[in-house]
Amino acid sequence: MNCPICKEPMIILELNRVEIDYCPVCSGIWLDEGELELLYSIDNTESELKKLFRESNDSKEKSFKCPVCRKKMIKIRFNNTELIIDKCPVNHGLWFNKGELEKVLSAKTNQSSQKVLSLLKEMFSYNKSQEAE
Numbered sequence: 113m114n115c116p117i118c119k120e121p122m123i124i125l126e127l128n129r130v131e132i133d134y135c136p137v138c139s140g141i142w143l144d145e146g147e148l149e150l151l152y153s154i155d156n157t158e159s160e161l162k163k164l165f166r167e168s169n170d171s172k173e174k175s176f177k178c179p180v181c182r183k184k185m186i187k188i189r190f191n192n193t194e195l196i197i198d199k200c201p202v203n204h205g206l207w208f209n210k211g212e213l214e215k216v217l218s219a220k221t222n223q224s225s226q227k228v229l230s231l232l233k234e235m236f237s238y239n240k241s242q243e244a245e
């Protein structure tokens with residue numbers, strides 16, 4: 113699967129037993145449908161998490177294409193914040209630009225999301241030290 117922004121091949125990383133696609137060029141993250149809920153480890157996915165996202169028609173951000181079906185993704189706003197996430201119109205998944213997944217996870221923390229957050233931090237500090245060499 114290629115990154116919807118840079119079109120470079122993404123790498124698969126394992127995050128708390130969930131496989132995520134990560135772009136090493138722009139540090140974006142693709143989550144397949146349902147994986148965000150897995151990272152949160154919640155069962156009542158529809159009620160808890162998805163009500164925090166609302167479709168946003170006024171975003172001026174550039175649209176990107178879903179890396180699975182190439183359909184133009186729609187913009188969704190997270191929890192009435194300035195945070196805009198891209199979502200496949202037929203629910204293949206969600207695209208998070210650099211740092212956006214951390215923001216979503218830290219908005220509503222529980223034990224599982226805190227674990228994922230520290231894993232993400234480790235992952236990105238590791239990447240930074242690699243770049244410095």
Ligand SMILES: [Zn+2]
Nearest residue numbers: 115118135138
């Ligand atoms: Zn990229």
Ligand SMILES: [Zn+2]
Nearest residue numbers: 178181200204
């Ligand atoms: Zn799609």
